[in-house]
Amino acid sequence: MTPNAASASSGPSRRSFLASTAVATAAVAGGMPLLAACGGSESGSRDGTTSGKDAKKILPAFVANNVVTPDIPSKNGSAVGFYNKLDPAGLKTSVPKKLGKGGKVTVMSPFWGSPPKGDNPYYTAMNDLTGVDVVWQNQDGNTYDQKLGAVLASSSIPDVVVVPGWNMGGKIPSAILSKFADLGPYLSGDAVKEYPNLAAIPTDAWQRSIFGGKLRALPMPSSYVANIVPFYRKDLFEKEGYAVPKTTDEFVALAKEITNAKAKVWACGDMKWTAFNSFGVPSGGEKPLGWIVQDGKLVNRIELDAYLEALEWSRKLFEAGYVHPDFKLGKSQAVDPSTKFAAGEFLIYNNDISSWWGQQASQAAQNPEFQIWGMDILSHGGADPVIYATQPANIFAFVNKKASEAVIRDVLAVANATAAPYGTKEYMLTNYGVEGTHYTVKDGVPTKNDKGNQEVANAFLMIASPAATIAHPDLPDVTKGAVEWQQRMGAFTKKSAFYGMQITEPSRWTNLSNDFEQLEDDIVRGRKKIGDMQAAVSDWKKKGGDQLRDWYQKLLDENGTAAG
Template sequence: MTPNASTSSGPSRRSFLASAAVATAAVAGGMPLLAACGGADGGSREGTTSSKDAKDILPAFVAGSVVTPDIASKNGSAVGFTGKLDLAGLKTSVPKKLGKGGKVTVMAPFWGSPPKGDNAYYTAMNDLIGVDVAWQNQDGNTYDQKLGAVLASSDVPDVVVIPGWNMGGKIPSAITSKFADLGPYLSGDKVKEYPNLAAIPTDAWQRSIFGGRLRGLPMPASYVTNIVPYYRKDVFDEEGYDIPASTDEFMALAKDATNAKAKRWACGDMKWTAFNAFGVPSGQEKPLGWIEEGGELVYRAELEQYLEALEWTRKLFAAGVVHPDFKLGKSQATDPGTKFAAGEFLIYNNDISSWYGLTAAQATQNPDFEIWGMDIFGHDGGDPTLYATQPANIFAFVSKKASEAVVRDTLAVANVTAAPYGTKEFMLTNYGVEGTHYSVEDGVPVKNDTGNNHVVNAYVMVASPAPTIAHPDFANIAEGQVEWQQRMGAFTRKTPFYGMQITEPSRLTSLSNDFEQLEDDIVRGHKKIGDMQQAVSDWKSKGGDKLRDWYRKILDENGPAAG
């Protein structure tokens, strides 16, 4: 399992989150839509909260001491656990119930068929917490529509979960007007009443400031890029292929490995890896696309390396080394992992969770299959320049109309769901009741049908522990994932607006919306690099330069969130 592995933007992002949530694994992801906040309480919805003000708002950080991970966090990585699960050795992180027996209604996205409210999992969790949580599950695929309707009404549930990719339109304004300030309960040393919340990294809390107030309960994520260039290690070993260390070496390998007549191609669409190899700022969220060069703010699409990354990816397509499905765009509608596992192509980029997911899926039917992650290389063979993604992108909010008793009960829920791996609370939150929802076989927890139906995308969405990777059945994968994050984290920079919740002016926020489609058209040979240069010129004249000035003012007034 992979609790809270980084799952930010990347291929099949929305479909990935749905499948991961159903599996109760790695649901702390992000999407390339605007997250939001800003201004004083009830005031302007544009802008952000200054780092000076944030210091007075943020909870104190107190590292957890109940469980010690096998691999500590380093360079922004998750923590890792590589041992078998010992149920008899599970720790207790919540020694007494903090809930006072009240009822809390929670609206959250759900992928699949929600279980009945009186199921054994919900009953056991509520008994442990001391709170009667009543779930109002909504279809995750149409959640934004439901959100808009609910937040526009006067009947808002006690708690509402809002993923970052659902924060478009009027949702940011609704967050500041409809949801409570949790600062009086959590700011500074107040959080120590909830030790598992105190152990959540400060960066994740920084992202939970909306409208100048601490409103969100976060689901933390590693800020290291979540897009891994995967390769078929078993095939590489058999064929004697070397791992490429530059874009030229990659191209040479790709041409050597491709044999279209034998229905084997070298790779999939490598655009995301190209952006990383050429040092292009993150496209996960618009504020992350800005960097400072020579004292000036520059947007990612204005950079020469952005065009170079597109041109290199285009050359891969033109050389015929990319699997035809990607040329036709089919990879956007289907999971490319199936054909990767079948050996139709040997390299592709996908979310870090796929490392374990494909390994587990192929373990019995394809025992020779071995997937591994390449280190991201600098295009010229040197060290890469990578940029941080956001440290949290899913949040739970408490209604402004909620009584103090409801707020306290909600925090009691969050203190249990944020319990670390290796605790009784974590096991119940993520696996349910032993014997009812899962069994442990050779130190590996295995859910049964009841567990797969009941223990999915619920309590984990209220709050989660620091990013964690643990696979008792494939400890080498957990180790590989964490160490990959650590190595890549060493080359990762935080851009000026990292960790901030920023709402762009509505009149300017859609300016770059068409860039991604144009990127795809260019790498597939349907458009030219000159078309992107013209699009950027149009972007600047239609408001891009004004947006630059707007961001400069934010930076001058507030300073960067990351020290």
């Protein structure tokens, strides 16, 4: 991918966004657990839980796109992978003719950094490609939820509004139902075939785009395989003769072997996220995903013995002194581990899969021996891990309910171009800009220049994107490693009861579980005890948890599950 693009660790809001999109890495990997604390993570409404027969009437037909053949096809929910050198002369065409009719479309979208001028070469080239005059109303991504609320409460709403999943708190879900158009007449069933690249978007991502019983959004698809990888220093493991652990017990034994505080070397960072996956705890990234059916009854992740066991295992790593001291300072996601990991102060940590390429690329010049790699999710108790799926889409583009058919058709024309697969002219223009102006290709590796990094960002790919893609011709081993990791972990991945659904909990229970993430981190660091969590769970039940369970059960009874 782009060797000089911004890494996924360049600031909390930026990091959260990049971890969920293709902007820096073309690795659409889904939201980090951090997103649960980024201003709300539920969306839609009770009616938006459409599934089963009702959903089949709404969903677009799936038609695989055969314009480009990936070097590694998707398997077990993984992204597709491309690692071969890019040949600019061999790029395919997936949009043979302009579908736009020359109309003007306004788009409001979050932007991180300084937005480019409206007449820049990138915007001009994209408008020429699509046949649509797209006018951007970029807003500061760090305060986007505030702007979003104000705009949706007004009478002046742009033609297209991009809404990240982590901004769907408060009154946003109800505004989505009242302010945005039903795209079903244009995309449901065979109608989508008029837009071949949209027809190739995975069905799960479209399922996630159903709000209030109608197809209201264009999605940015992501792999549903857990995106938090236990990374390790492969070069140092090989140098020291360390065996990669396969179980939680082996991990603890290795941590003891590695740690030498006097030499300022520790085994790991905070491994809580990996512990949850290893012990079979449902995702905490979004509230509906935390519910599973166990012995015929809905159970929340915080009620599981595995939840406490994962916290206790993580706590023991801290207590034994195996965790780098920096991680004791606060919440695990508040620590940027890249510098000290690269310096060899600790050898294992967990982070979003997008950082695999970012870390390796950033060390290429000054530390050529450096090699980051991903270990498989650890097994526990002699059984294979049970990993719970994340959501198959996390960023959405909506069309104003007042938009004319001509405007909607122009929006879909743009989306059909931006959803083009890697290896096409449309993908390169959408993600890299104009060759020679925004990027160059040397030895089969496209590299953005400063103008490319400034202008070709946070824009057209927000309207719609292709199936999850990992493409790094500069680091082919990383591409293979990341996709194959997803494929192996995907074999152990299970979809929970409300996977892929858009759900907003009743407001009276919105804050019911707000304090649990902080309590988790306090327990892991020894500031609180497991008993404190048990007490918190008991309070949760009394204050509405049991009622919330009944509410979810009714949803499940009425709508069934979208999990396959």
